Amino acid sequence: MGCKCENNCADQKVQELIEIIDKHKGKKGALIPVLHDAQNLYGYLPLQVQKIISERMNIPLAEIYGVVTFYTQFSLNQKGKYQIRVCLGTACYVKGSGKIYEELKKELKLSGDGTTEDGLFSLESCRCIGACGLAPVIMINDDVYGELVPADVPDIIKKYRDRK
Amino acid sequence: MSKMVTLTIDGIEVKAPEGSTVLEAAKLANIKIPTLCYLKGINEIGACRICVVDVGVKNLQASCVYPVAEGMKVITNSPKVREARRVTLELILSNHDRKCLTCVRSENCELQRLAKDLQVDDIRFEGKKNDYNIDDFSDSVVRDPNKCILCRRCTSVCKNIQTVSAIETNERGFDTIVASPFNISLKDTPCVNCGQCINVCPVGALREKDNIDKVWEAIADPDLHVVVQTAPAVRVAIGEEFGLPIGTRCTGKMVAALKRLGFDKVFDTDTAADLTIMEEGTELIERIKNGGKLPLITSCSPGWIKFIEHNYPDLLDNLSTCKSPQIMFGAILKTYYAEKMGIDPAKIFVVSVMPCTAKKFEVKRPELSATGYPDVDVSITTREAARMIKEAGIDFNSLPDENFDDPMGDASGAGVIFGATGGVMEAALRTVVDILTGKDNDDIEYKAVRGLDGIKVAEVKAGDLTLRAAVAHGLGNARKIMDQIRSGEADYHFVEIMACPGGCVNGGGQPIQPAAVRNEIDICAERAKAIYTEDENIQIRKSHKNERIMKLYEEFLEKPGSHKAHELLHTHYEERENYPEECCGNI
Numbered sequence: 001m002g003c004k005c006e007n008n009c010a011d012q013k014v015q016e017l018i019e020i021i022d023k024h025k026g027k028k029g030a031l032i033p034v035l036h037d038a039q040n041l042y043g044y045l046p047l048q049v050q051k052i053i054s055e056r057m058n059i060p061l062a063e064i065y066g067v068v069t070f071y072t073q074f075s076l077n078q079k080g081k082y083q084i085r086v087c088l089g090t091a092c093y094v095k096g097s098g099k100i101y102e103e104l105k106k107e108l109k110l111s112g113d114g115t116t117e118d119g120l121f122s123l124e125s126c127r128c129i130g131a132c133g134l135a136p137v138i139m140i141n142d143d144v145y146g147e148l149v150p151a152d153v154p155d156i157i158k159k160y161r162d163r164k
Numbered sequence: 165m166s167k168m169v170t171l172t173i174d175g176i177e178v179k180a181p182e183g184s185t186v187l188e189a190a191k192l193a194n195i196k197i198p199t200l201c202y203l204k205g206i207n208e209i210g211a212c213r214i215c216v217v218d219v220g221v222k223n224l225q226a227s228c229v230y231p232v233a234e235g236m237k238v239i240t241n242s243p244k245v246r247e248a249r250r251v252t253l254e255l256i257l258s259n260h261d262r263k264c265l266t267c268v269r270s271e272n273c274e275l276q277r278l279a280k281d282l283q284v285d286d287i288r289f290e291g292k293k294n295d296y297n298i299d300d301f302s303d304s305v306v307r308d309p310n311k312c313i314l315c316r317r318c319t320s321v322c323k324n325i326q327t328v329s330a331i332e333t334n335e336r337g338f339d340t341i342v343a344s345p346f347n348i349s350l351k352d353t354p355c356v357n358c359g360q361c362i363n364v365c366p367v368g369a370l371r372e373k374d375n376i377d378k379v380w381e382a383i384a385d386p387d388l389h390v391v392v393q394t395a396p397a398v399r400v401a402i403g404e405e406f407g408l409p410i411g412t413r414c415t416g417k418m419v420a421a422l423k424r425l426g427f428d429k430v431f432d433t434d435t436a437a438d439l440t441i442m443e444e445g446t447e448l449i450e451r452i453k454n455g456g457k458l459p460l461i462t463s464c465s466p467g468w469i470k471f472i473e474h475n476y477p478d479l480l481d482n483l484s485t486c487k488s489p490q491i492m493f494g495a496i497l498k499t500y501y502a503e504k505m506g507i508d509p510a511k512i513f514v515v516s517v518m519p520c521t522a523k524k525f526e527v528k529r530p531e532l533s534a535t536g537y538p539d540v541d542v543s544i545t546t547r548e549a550a551r552m553i554k555e556a557g558i559d560f561n562s563l564p565d566e567n568f569d570d571p572m573g574d575a576s577g578a579g580v581i582f583g584a585t586g587g588v589m590e591a592a593l594r595t596v597v598d599i600l601t602g603k604d605n606d607d608i609e610y611k612a613v614r615g616l617d618g619i620k621v622a623e624v625k626a627g628d629l630t631l632r633a634a635v636a637h638g639l640g641n642a643r644k645i646m647d648q649i650r651s652g653e654a655d656y657h658f659v660e661i662m663a664c665p666g667g668c669v670n671g672g673g674q675p676i677q678p679a680a681v682r683n684e685i686d687i688c689a690e691r692a693k694a695i696y697t698e699d700e701n702i703q704i705r706k707s708h709k710n711e712r713i714m715k716l717y718e719e720f721l722e723k724p725g726s727h728k729a730h731e732l733l734h735t736h737y738e739e740r741e742n743y744p745e746e747c748c749g750n751i
Contacts, residue, residue, distance in 0.1 A: 047346055047745075048745075050345070060323070060329030062330060062345050066334050069335045076346075
């Protein structure tokens, strides 16, 4: 995010965040929807964002962080423009998704889950995404790719690189 | 009266109030069910599954949360129940850092005790272990997640009782860890160093920052004049470390033990408590007369001070500017006492034995150094003092009673009661009412401010004035009063706040009593009883009647609130940011 405090740079995003908070504030169980929307806004939930949520919602930061780290959907790290999720659930795994994951790591020059240096891609292994019939499956943002073999990987990545 | 239900536990018929738990009902029948995460009034969540019993349904149930029902048949001791408890315990032990021999809680560890009681004689499951860094950056509290069994007592006391929430349960599954957000050190969180988390921890995952070595080193240094002072609550609790019943008064033995450790002088912090009353009482009267900021709020409890600096910075002007008694004492020792004894203040090393972990943080506040040297050099807890006594091979229980040293050993009963909630208020009232009425009033026991109600309110007649007083202990209760003050709902003159529930008698540095004891006995009440008995046994029970204090003003400080008194005995406060960005470092 790069901003140092609530009042200096990235003001506009902070303003949007405050609007998100105020929209949900006061409702029962408001924290999770706020975190969802905040993550959509920033791509992740760093300290500064959680601090603003904490102060404005009057919920201790410790509690918010506990929730954020409990659910795998929430991320503490900056995600790439294209978020690749590789299913390593049972069906995909027996159909060879481990090899797809290895190929993606090689293609993106990552040693595991993480974000590429140029910020274009982030790789994330996950459990079942509900498309077992297409195993092995990956998702890139909202696009689903099924019945993959490792050799498919370079072309798919290239498509997104070319898009920039 | 709630309705009673009848059930049988292990064949014994028990009548228990409707809504009570099987665990509570079993207690009525003198049947002991082992527990681990359960701590009455603080953590009742059925998380650890050690207390499981057979209630006639398919699965075993956690008795600490399972409600009783009419006709229920409970079995607490069967092969199935015993096996389930033991496997649960073995799984907890499988990734526990089993360094019992060198653990500060050895012999006072609830996990160790349970392993013995449940006859776990082997570690069957040797699985993966977590390897976490120990957080020892805080001046007060050390956290070792490798020893944590995730019972959540600490997070519960921090969040629900103290409303601080410096630690929470983070991550999930095998990676679950109790820590501060973003794994920031406690040092950089809103943690107020109260140490209540330490007192409720069943194992050695939380402990005080140990300063014993520094004290031994000073005692061994022939160039240093090493002085120790002991807070009121220490004398009514230290005996527990030597097997004496809760609430045993050990003042004489404690003094004798400290002398044998090699301190040059053993003084009583209660003397400085009397001094605090003179300064704070004067401040209160001045604020009332001159239309100053009211209510005046006490400033003796360093956990409370850090709490207000984080949470109510807009109300810092309401705080008394008085330093806490231990710090006042240090300042007097390094000036008046140094002069009187002809000792260079640089060579005076002041140690304080406190029921408190927050005092360790307090002594490091840079503003608390009236002479240019820290007012107090090292603060140790009641527990550390007991460990030193044990290490020195002193047989505490057979020591004769000895008296505090002159010239700073005399204190009034008012100074003693500082150790219990309501005590500072009562001590202040004893003096303030006398000053305002110009009489020596006999009615000095203000029972309305005693006891363990979370918030106590009293109206006290002092001549034409009706003083409105309020007392809160435990920071959750403090928060309630502060919110009232902030919104203008409250119109008190004087408010006493102590960070720890029950006051200093239950401070974070006091002997740790296991849940098995805390579930049965109110340790705050027992220790407080001893404090008030101590007060009754002292002839002088008002701070302004303490001749030592009068002499100190005559010879040195002139009068309460004088310029010199302000220089030495008063301080200021500052707003503290929660999780300041510049120093947010991960452990």
